[in-house]
Amino acid sequence: xxxxxxxxxxxxxxxxxxxxxxxxxxxxxxxxxxxxxxxxxxxxxxxxxxxxxxxxxxxxxxxxxxxxxxxxxxxxxxxxxxxxxxxxxxxxxxxxxxxxxxxxxxxxxxxxxxxxxx
Amino acid sequence: xxxxxxxxxxxxxxxxxxxxxxxxxxxxxxxxxxxxxxxxxxxxxxxxxxxxxxxxxxxxxxxxxxxxxxxxxxxxxxxxxxxxxxxxxxxxxxxxxxxxxxxxxxxxxxxxxxxx
Numbered sequence: 001x002x003x004x005x006x007x008x009x010x011x012x013x014x015x016x017x018x019x020x021x022x023x024x025x026x027x028x029x030x031x032x033x034x035x036x037x038x039x040x041x042x043x044x045x046x047x048x049x050x051x052x053x054x055x056x057x058x059x060x061x062x063x064x065x066x067x068x069x070x071x072x073x074x075x076x077x078x079x080x081x082x083x084x085x086x087x088x089x090x091x092x093x094x095x096x097x098x099x100x101x102x103x104x105x106x107x108x109x110x111x112x113x114x115x116x117x118x
Numbered sequence: 119x120x121x122x123x124x125x126x127x128x129x130x131x132x133x134x135x136x137x138x139x140x141x142x143x144x145x146x147x148x149x150x151x152x153x154x155x156x157x158x159x160x161x162x163x164x165x166x167x168x169x170x171x172x173x174x175x176x177x178x179x180x181x182x183x184x185x186x187x188x189x190x191x192x193x194x195x196x197x198x199x200x201x202x203x204x205x206x207x208x209x210x211x212x213x214x215x216x217x218x219x220x221x222x223x224x225x226x227x228x229x230x231x232x233x234x
Contacts, residue, residue: 033222042224042226042227043222045221092162109154
């Protein structure tokens, strides 16, 4: 079965550079979530999109922005990178329009993008 | 506000013995609760979920969890541990009435070690 695809899987950047992470949800999933997992930490919610509109926002820095495109893939743009941005970034998708309450829907996670800022 | 507390940061069991990973939740409304597993350098995989149906939920790989509202708990159990169960386990809550695209709130994780 198709899973959530994230690219790149690994990314190394210098401080103050920019990075773009991409997420391709499972086909027919219209809801995308982004999470950040620092070393030894639990995943923290950043932002979510439903039907190409921002749905919820968590602890996402102002230096970060994201969007969901017409094909439902999403991109997380990170500027002025800092050492503390080094983390594993997960994207998850769910079928937001399954008819069930959104919170019932399992979020399917991608393998993550490991960002290292030097 | 919703949160989960995983009572043990590290649990060690012998292969073939029972596993108990403890989780307590706090939620303004009736929550949806999940257990996710993360193997080293891997993504997050759903073990099981509770969404107001049966309070005893069975998941993959022989895991199950029981939702106890009176105790605000959702402990994860398995009758017999296998070496392949060694991983990080996250208890997760989603506020059922928070609107669209409900975010997940993760606990701090429990690292399960399985010894011979």
